[in-house]
Amino acid sequence: MSTKTDQPINFEQSMQELEGIIRELESGDLSLEASLAKFERAVELTRLSQATLASAEQKVQQLLQQNGEEKLVAATPDNDNLPF
Template sequence: MTKAEEAEQPVDFEQALAELEALVERMESGELSLEDSLKSFERGIALTRQCQKALSEAEQKVEILTGKNGEDGVEPFTADNRD
């Protein structure tokens, strides 16, 4: 599998976030070459997009499940909002 194929391969949210955190740590260490840093940055952008998409899809599901699809905003969660 090439790096480009690996970057496009979907992973679940938790895996993507963990990989993104590891990439940031490696990049912040300053031990990567410029080329490796750029590759890591590219991968990080792809992972960030995957995480944003997963969060957006989860938000849509929550809105559908709570029946608030047509309302203006999402009600913030508090412990007192239990039904």
């Protein structure tokens, strides 16, 4: 029972749908079959979102390199050396 459509969705829509699926799965009200279908959709949305983020990161890297800036620094809670 997939909610998959033929039209692509953007990152924000993907995240909203994923959050909804998580709420549904956490409720425990779904049958096993429905839970598996929701989980399958969640995996698909996660992969799409990861690809979108990787593409965005690549674009940022290219822009930084064009401007002569350093490489991206991984964002971590203890990283105080961020350039912004």
